[in-house]
Amino acid sequence: MKNKDTNFIEQLNLKDKQALRVFYEKYYAYMTSFAMNYCTSRDEAEDIVQNVFISVWEKELCFESIGKFITFLYTSIRNSAINQSKHKKVEEKYEKYIQNTETLSQEELIEEEVYLQLFRVIDTLPKRCREILELHMQDKKNEEIAEMLSLSVLTVKTQKAKAMQILRKELGSLYYVLIFWEII
Numbered sequence: 001m002k003n004k005d006t007n008f009i010e011q012l013n014l015k016d017k018q019a020l021r022v023f024y025e026k027y028y029a030y031m032t033s034f035a036m037n038y039c040t041s042r043d044e045a046e047d048i049v050q051n052v053f054i055s056v057w058e059k060e061l062c063f064e065s066i067g068k069f070i071t072f073l074y075t076s077i078r079n080s081a082i083n084q085s086k087h088k089k090v091e092e093k094y095e096k097y098i099q100n101t102e103t104l105s106q107e108e109l110i111e112e113e114v115y116l117q118l119f120r121v122i123d124t125l126p127k128r129c130r131e132i133l134e135l136h137m138q139d140k141k142n143e144e145i146a147e148m149l150s151l152s153v154l155t156v157k158t159q160k161a162k163a164m165q166i167l168r169k170e171l172g173s174l175y176y177v178l179i180f181w182e183i184i
Helices: 004-013 017-035 042-058 066-103 106-124 127-137 142-149 153-171 174-180
Strands: none
Touching (some): 004 017, 017 042, 017 066, 042 066, 066 106, 066 127, 106 127, 106 153, 106 174, 127 142, 127 153
C-alpha cells in the first residue's frame, strides 16, 4: 500500500491538477517564509516562489520522493533569490554608474567599467563556481566556504581555480587589474 507522500509525488509527476492544488496549499506559505530569508520584500519572495511553482508544473521534472521534492524546492528558491539579488545589485550599480558618469573622474570610470565587465563574466560562470567565487570575494576562507556549501575544501579549491581560469580567459588583461586591486 502506498503512503500519502508517495501518492502525492506520483500525482505531481503526472501533472495532476489536484496535486498542484495540494502542492500550492501545503507548501506556498512555507516556501514564501523561506524565501524571505533572501529577499527584501514579501512581494519579491512571493514572485520567486510562484516562479518555482510554475517551473515544477511546466518543466518535465520527475521526483523520486517527497524528500527530493522538498530539497528541490528549497534549493530552487534559494538559488532564484540569490540570482535575483545579484542581478538587482548589478542593475543598481549600473544605474548609479549612469547617474554619476558626468561627475566621475577618468579613474573612477575605468574602475566602474572593470567592475561591470567582472560582473558580466561572473554571471556566466557555472552555478557552483559562481557561488564559491562570490563567497571568496566576500573574503571567506576556503574552509568557511566548504562548510557553508557542504562541500570538501578540495572541491572549493578546484571550483575556485576553475572560476579564476574562466575569469582570466574572458577578462584578459583586466584580470590582472582585478588581482592588483585585490578584488579577486
